[in-house]
Amino acid sequence: MKKFAFMLLLLLLVVVLPGHGQAASAQPQSKIFLDGQELTAGQGVQVENVNNSIMVPLRMIAENLGYKVDWDQPSKTVKIEQQGKTIQLIVDQTAASVDGKTVILTTAPLLKNNTTLVPIRFIGEQFGLTVKWDNVKKVVDLITPQIPEPNTDDSGSSGNGGTVVVPPGEDASGLSMVNGISFNDNRFIIAMEGNSQPVVSKVGSPDRIVVDLPNATFSDLFGTGQQLDPDLNGKLAITDYPDVSGIRYSLYSSDPYTVRFVIDLNTPKNYSVEVSGDSSKLIVIDLNAQASGDTTTQPGNNGRKLVVLDAGHGAKDSGAVGVTGKYEKNFNLAVILKAAELLKQENKIDVVLTRSDDTFLELKERAAIANNLKADLFVSVHANSSGSSAASGTETYYQREASKALANVMHKYLVQATGLSNRGVRYGNFHVIRETKMPAVLLEVGYLSNKNDEALLFTESLQNSVAAGIAKGIKEYLGVQ
Ligand SMILES: [Zn+2]
Missing domain, CATH: 2.60.40 (Immunoglobulin-like)
Known part of the structure; x- marks a missing residue:
């Protein structure tokens, strides 16, 4: 009976402590306090110490700290908003952004047991919290700073222990x-x-x-x-x-x-x-450079390729409006989300979306995302419009010589995918393919001003095949099998 009781206890533990079943050797559960109040309601949370960065579940940021959190599955992107400040983090990438400025994290967010873990110190400190970690007790302490009393002593600029004096910004x-x-x-x-x-x-x-x-x-x-x-x-x-x-x-x-x-x-x-x-x-x-004092850039350092996918237009900018009133921005987004879903399954490719919902971005922001992340290639999806309702078919645009080879590969698959008339690979002086620094193309999948094209572009099956074509073209171009 003793043995039975022990088994029962084990069973209870497994049932009562969700998460433990999956990872029997998981780190001890931790507690999180905000100004001395336990946020975790007596329940431990999965906290990981990765290279001395304390990582907590994203869920905790939303539920316990009350910050606005958006999780975009296709692009594995976390957006956290609070006090008018926006942090964007991407799973497995150390490049992040704060209000559009690129910053580098010591440890990238990660996915573990279906939980997204994010660096609590980085996030907390962005929103003015002091973050302390007790590695022995496994306790995270978040401390809201006291609003400093106005200093009436006008000589008090130095000696306030521990304050890092940072000179004013570059402006x-x-x-x-x-x-x-x-x-x-x-x-x-x-x-x-x-x-x-x-x-x-x-x-x-x-x-x-x-x-x-x-x-x-x-x-x-x-x-x-x-x-x-x-x-x-x-x-x-x-x-x-x-x-x-x-x-x-x-x-x-x-x-x-x-x-x-x-x-x-x-x-x-x-x-x-x-x-x-x-x-x-x-x-x-x-430091992966070869011997012989070579100081030039080495290609492809066993790294994954980074692809930026750009759904044209968004929010107040509808893009072209079809003959029956359908919006280009919705077509672009649907295709991009499907393509991202396919590419996400590739181990050797990371995907970042310029937008994953109906939001507005300036053209220069789209190019900056790709440039700041040093993306390997950039693909923008659009649908065309013409004064002539007869115009129909598929075009692929490049602006720089370096993008021509990519344009040829992408166009081959795009034309196959739409089955529309082949209007060719063309030069086009579009901002996002001009200002990006990596091979970049802009796809005009079909004409929304044409009744047949419009109807076709808003079918699920065409969107699926265009997304598959985009994924195939990218894989062929990058040499990823
Ligand atoms: Zn467009």
Whole structure:
């Protein structure tokens, strides 16, 4: 009977503690407090410590903190809004954005046991909370800051212990602002606003790579993703790459302002440097570069390909209006969501959508999303309209030479998918395919001003086959089988 009772207890535990059944060796359940009040109502939550980033279920952000949370399944994108501020995070990607500015997380959001886990420190601090983690008790403490008393002492600008003094933004000072760093796949990535050009050099005994950013400092975003002591020094611990022992960073000089990163190596390494983006930049120091002192960019570092899919128009901008009044924006979105769903099943492809619902984005925002993320390719879906109701058929547009090969591949599949007349691969000076920096095409699937085309474009079966064609074309172009 004893044994039976034990089994019963086990069974009860499995039933009473949801989540434990799936992951028998899961980390201990944790508790989360806001200003001393337990948010988790006595129930543990799944909290993971990933590379010293505390990850909590997204559900908790909505239910317990009351922030507005949107989860977009096709693009694996999390949008969190509070106090007029918007954070966007993408599962498995360290590049995130705060109010449209690219930042780099130390640890990407992840999916585990069907739960999306997000970095609580980063999110909490964006909304003004102080976040503390007790690793022994497994307790997350969220603390709302006291509104500071107005300081009547006008000399009180220094000595207020622990406050990081960050110079004003680049508009005021012309300084570039370092927003975040990460180290993944043997690549050191710096996210920065401004025009500072990195000066990178190799130093021996001990081996290290020094990256100086002249006329730059840390933005206040930086301190939310990384530890930054009051003297503006810190260190990123690296445990999973044997060649690198750590990355130190500091405001090396404040006259003139210079941010310095030192990649401490266990063995001499070559590197390549790549800078992308306009005002929002990503600087990549790639340690996967081959020997022989090669400092040029190496192609395809065993990484996944990043595809940005763009559904044209949205919200107040309906795009073309069909002969029976149907909106182009709805067709574009339906096709993009279906294509994303298909590409999401590919292990070697990450998909990001410029929009996944009926929202409005400026053209330059669409291009910036792809450029900031350093996407490998960009596909925009549209439907056409003509003054002549007879105009019918399928077109694929490119604007730059670098996009021609992609346009040819995509068009082949698009024409097959629609069965409409083949109006060819064409040059078109459209903003999103001109201002993006990767191969980019704009698909005009058919003509909404044509009665037959319009009817066809709003059938489920045509949308499915166009989405499948887009996925096939992208896979063929990227060489992903
Ligand atoms: Zn359009």
